[in-house]
Amino acid sequence: MKITIVYDNEANPGLKSGWGFSCLIEAKEKILFDTGDSGKKLIYNMKQLNIEPKDIGKVAISHNHWDHTGGLKEFLKLNNNAKVFHPKSFSKPTEIFPGVHSTGALGGLIKEQSLIVNTEKGNLVITGCAHPGLAKIIDKAKQLGEIYAVLGGFHGFSKLEKLQGIKLIAPCHCTKYKQEIKQRYPAQFREIKAGDIIEI
Ligand SMILES: [Zn+2]
Ligand SMILES: [Zn+2]
DSSP: OEEEEEEOSSBOTTSOOOSSOEEEEESSSEEEEOOOSOHHHHHHHHHHTTOOGGGOOEEEOOOSOHHHHTTHHHHHHHOTTOEEEOGGGOSSOEEEETTEEEOOSBSSSSOBOOEEEEETTEEEEEESSOTTOHHHHHHHHHTTSOEEEEEEEOTTOOOGGGGTTOSEEEEETTOTTHHHHHHHOTTTBOOOOBTOEEEO
16 A cells, blocks of 8 residues: 655655645555645646556545645546545545545534545555544544554644554644654654655
8 A cells, every 4th residue: 555645835856845735545546635736736746756647546635625626627637537526425434445434524614534544554544634623533533443544734733642552643734733743753753745655
């Protein structure tokens, strides 16, 4: 199971950075999670990372904010067969692809879904902005089994004790307390930006 960070506020040399998030999940099939804020930069980064849009059959959008949906139009121009899954599609945890669950739409005004990907080591939780609160997302995900890793935008999440026991913590994008997370969980913390690959 491989995750490639395609889009983030920070990028490795040779890639574009931009406010937003997108990653490619390569599990039983290829799923693009979120699309960053700019289609131009998204497609540029995909090219640099040798990711072919036509090979990606499914797109899951975490929530309807421009920094997660901005590149969708441009992506669909290159692959108009891709199936798009919006958070409103699911009201409760559902297996949306083999081995990949949606938490279902969580939160109040801003409905957001996170993904839970089965890996050999336990579940990987991937968040967009975590507007519903990462603590709430973690609780939901735990219903499906042990969490091995959490990755994505954590927003203003500050109940750091909730991360106890998680083996891999990779906050990016909008995460406010990245440094505090790193200090509290130095061995579990992993810095990620566009171009980084995580294999579990
Ligand atoms: Zn965001
Ligand atoms: Zn947002």
